[in-house]
Amino acid sequence: MLSNVQAKLLIVDDLPENLLALEALIASPGREVHKALSADEALSLLLQHEFAMAILDVQMPGMNGFELAELMRSTEKTKNIPIVFVSAAGRELNYAFKGYESGAVDFLHKPLDMQAVKSKVSVFVDLYRQRKTLKEQLDALERSRQEQEVLLKRLQVTQSELEHAVRMRDDFMSIVSHEVRTPLNGLILETQLRKLHLARDNADAFTLDKMRAMVERDERQIQSLIRLIEDMLDVSRIRTGKLSIRPAQFDLAQLVRNLVDSFAPQVAAADCTISLLADEPVLGIWDEFRIEQVVSNLISNALRYGGKGPVEVTVYGHNGWARVEVRDHGIGISKENQLRIFQQFERVSGSNVVAGLGLGLFISEQIVAAHGGRIEVESALGDGATFRVSLPL
Structure with missing residues (x-):
């Protein structure tokens, strides 16, 4: 008014x-x-x-x-x-x-002239009020325009995020279907082969040595399926804030030593070598299962992307921190890819290796962060990669 x-x-x-x-x-x-x-x-x-x-x-x-x-x-x-x-x-x-x-x-x-003065003052007062009202309306319109611009930008960001989420979902479903199908196909083929031997009463196919090899193959396929399922469950736990951490004191050097020994079959299959430098015990309070999960993922990646080159694992303490370094001499990681490999469903592009859900580094970083630590990568294309995990003692 x-x-x-x-x-x-x-x-x-x-x-x-x-x-x-x-x-x-x-x-x-x-x-x-x-x-x-x-x-x-x-x-x-x-x-x-x-x-x-x-x-x-x-x-x-x-x-x-x-x-x-x-x-x-x-x-x-x-x-x-x-x-x-x-x-x-x-x-x-x-x-x-x-x-x-x-x-x-x-x-x-x-x-x-009193009437003339009153009239002129009224005219100028009315003009002033109209000008002020118009300015307030224009200011309100400008504020509304700015608010609409902000809302539009938010909508555009939301739309972009939704589109990215849809792409991630589609990629995830494609990767999951491929990764699950691989061990399942192995189990199905093994089962069909055994049924064929049984139908032909081929007892020679079920000698002790052959049965032992069958069980080992079955176990590898089942472990692959379990690992895929556990990765997906861990992502769900991380999203809902329910990733459990149960700290207890243990020797990190001994844990990594045992882990490296357990990788002997994978090292042989990758046709490479793995070395460990862990001269001193490194005692700290962490979740042993989760830290083993992190180091296991790093070693698996080193074997996968190492191009048959040697893998070097180092464990040491430094200024109140425990360090685990895993170095390979493979394809390396570009600066651009280093920014995204810790995201969900991301894998190193430009390689022929497509195995895995692209969740390992994402889960590892979340586990390390839950311990108050950090995980870093140093790499260059064609020059291998070094992943360093730092955990407060």
Whole structure:
């Protein structure tokens, strides 16, 4: 509502009685009249308030009304305030022309016509209120536009995230179906082969040595399926904040020593060598199962991507931290890929190796972070990779 906009009016005259009379004439609800007995006093008020209009007496001691008007027009804060001059001088002095040159919008002669003064003040007050209301509306529109821009950007980000999530889901389902199918196909083929031998009463196919080999093959396929399922369960636990950590004291060097020994069949299958440097015990309080999971994943990756080169594992303590480093001499990881390999379902691109869900490093980083540690990678394309796990003792 325009009537709700408070309008401030400035009247300047060196005679107090003139100020009182003019104030009584133009005062009304919704208007706030400020009086000044000199140009200097008026300037002080102009710096403090925003005025709808100013009524200036021309003839004042010191700085006169024309000079005050010129100063107002040269100042950014006051240059748009409508100025009405009032003078008791005769019309023959041509003050009106000089007043308009100084930037006035009107010129009144004393004695004042009360109705004319009231009418002119009402016009300028209404214009001021309309201008203020319009500015408020424009400001509100600008705020609304900015809010809509922010919402649009959020929607675009959300849409991008949803599209990425859909792509990840599709990729995940494709990877899972492939990874699960591989051990299942092995089990199915083994089962069909045994059924065929049984149907033909081929007892030679079930000698002790052959049965032992069958069990070992079955066990490898079943362990692959269990590992896939456990990875997917761990991701679910991480997302819901339910990844369990059960700390207890143990020797990290001994754990890694046992783990390296257990990898002998995989090392032989990868046609490479693995070495361990763990001269001193490294005692700390961690979740033994989870730390074994992390180191096992790093060694598996080193064998997978190592290009039959040697794998070097080092365990040591340093300044209150336990360190495990796993280095391979394989394809290496580009700077770009180093930024994303710890994300879900990400694997090193540009290699022919596609096995795995791309969850190992993501899960490993979450486990290490849950222990207050960190996992880092140093690598260059064609120059292998070193993964370093740091755990607070």
